[in-house]
Amino acid sequence: MREDKPNEPPTQRQLSNANAGHSVNICVRKTTDNWTLELRWRADGLQKRGALKTQSLETAKAKRDRVESGLGLTPARARSESMSGLLSEVIAAYLKDCRGRDLRPATIRLYTEKLNLICTRLDSPRVADVTNKRLQRWLDSELEHRKAVGVHVDYRVIRSFYRWCVGKKLVSSDPSQDLRFPKITDAPVQPYSDEEVKRLVAAINRPDDYALIIFLILTGCRREEALGLKWDQIDRVRGTILIHGKGGYERFMPLTEAILTALGTLDDSVEYVFAGTRMEGTERVSVGRKSRERVAGRFRIYRDKAGIDPRGSLHRLRHTVGAILTDADYTEIQIGAYLGHSKTGGSVTRRYTSVGPRKMRDMANTLASFLKRQNIALTFVRNVSESNNPLQAKEIK
Numbered sequence: 001m002r003e004d005k006p007n008e009p010p011t012q013r014q015l016s017n018a019n020a021g022h023s024v025n026i027c028v029r030k031t032t033d034n035w036t037l038e039l040r041w042r043a044d045g046l047q048k049r050g051a052l053k054t055q056s057l058e059t060a061k062a063k064r065d066r067v068e069s070g071l072g073l074t075p076a077r078a079r080s081e082s083m084s085g086l087l088s089e090v091i092a093a094y095l096k097d098c099r100g101r102d103l104r105p106a107t108i109r110l111y112t113e114k115l116n117l118i119c120t121r122l123d124s125p126r127v128a129d130v131t132n133k134r135l136q137r138w139l140d141s142e143l144e145h146r147k148a149v150g151v152h153v154d155y156r157v158i159r160s161f162y163r164w165c166v167g168k169k170l171v172s173s174d175p176s177q178d179l180r181f182p183k184i185t186d187a188p189v190q191p192y193s194d195e196e197v198k199r200l201v202a203a204i205n206r207p208d209d210y211a212l213i214i215f216l217i218l219t220g221c222r223r224e225e226a227l228g229l230k231w232d233q234i235d236r237v238r239g240t241i242l243i244h245g246k247g248g249y250e251r252f253m254p255l256t257e258a259i260l261t262a263l264g265t266l267d268d269s270v271e272y273v274f275a276g277t278r279m280e281g282t283e284r285v286s287v288g289r290k291s292r293e294r295v296a297g298r299f300r301i302y303r304d305k306a307g308i309d310p311r312g313s314l315h316r317l318r319h320t321v322g323a324i325l326t327d328a329d330y331t332e333i334q335i336g337a338y339l340g341h342s343k344t345g346g347s348v349t350r351r352y353t354s355v356g357p358r359k360m361r362d363m364a365n366t367l368a369s370f371l372k373r374q375n376i377a378l379t380f381v382r383n384v385s386e387s388n389n390p391l392q393a394k395e396i397k
Contacts, residue, residue: 243340265380
């Protein structure tokens with residue numbers, strides 16, 4: 001299918017193809033001298049669009065309804081009336097809209113988890129029955145037993161959801177608009193000490209978990225970045241790893257000998273580097289990626305076994321990497337580039353002071369040297385003849 005020009009009306013055949021793509025976005029917008037009915041859809045993996053110009057808003061809306069009816073869609077005016085208003089049904093429609101807007105899978109999973117939890121906690125069957133006072137009471141009760149940072153994520157999801165509801169005219173006003181929420185401050189995070197890192201690694205009793213922890217120490221990646229890593233993102237010829245970072249930000253990490261050794265015990269015949277597994281009969285098979293909840297749970301087991309501060313998290317390893325590189329006298333811009341921070345210094349400064357691959361590889365080697373100084377092995381060793389300490393293993397090059 002050819003791509004339409006912005007002002008070229010789509011044909012009926014093209015509209016049928018758009019309907020088959022199950023991703024149609026129809027809207028009316030004001031231009032300089034008329035009203036334009038815009039249609040956007042996905043077909044053959046490409047974004048398509050077309051436009052129909054009219055002289056009045058009423059004509060544009062009427063054409064929109066006729067086009068939607070021709071596609072077998074519910075007309076926009078009747079959409080809010082046909083929806084029963086049940087909170088669970090509206091949440092399902094919102095999540096479907098998120099998928100249609102090509103939001104990242106991690107974002108959709110977060111919205112699904114939070115909105116389903118909120119739907120259960122609010123105990124309100126209809127979306128219009130949720131008031132500002134009810135939301136405020138719920139947030140205040142959550143703050144009594146949860147960290148403000150975690151509750152703030154729920155608050156942002158609620159705000160996004162109700163803004164969508166207002167735009168779809170499912171509610172007359174936004175109950176989340178005037179919610180009171182305590183100011184979030186960036187509390188200092190104490191990185192793990194060298195001794196805590198050694199005890200944590202020594203407590204791991206599974207090869208795949210060991211490879212994940214060593215990879216996080218060598219790269220400073222976020223948990224989601226590591227769990228979403230696929231083998232085709234690792235370029236052994238060029239010696240790079242493509243990391244899909246937070247907010248769609250991508251970066252290349254150096255593929256050092258230490259990282260290759262750490263990943264050498266993993267199965268490269270599956271899609272994900274850190275693949276999840278399950279039992280089928282008497283055999284354990286790989287299925288997709290590891291669950292982030294299960295990874296966090298197993299980390300807590302290793303943390304408690306090592307006798308580390310119970311407030312310690314997997315993300316604190318990332319702070320530890322930053323502390324190691326700071327002690328090695330790397331600059332803030334260099335450390336930010338290695339960790340994948342999108343905001344390090346001014347925007348103009350970032351354009352003209354990009355960190356080159358040689359300096360990135362130097363930082364990767366610095367982290368490998370840290371493991372060597374702590375006598376931490378790159379690969380998991382279940383039994384060592386001379387000692388029961390799994391830290392004693394082959395020398396890091």
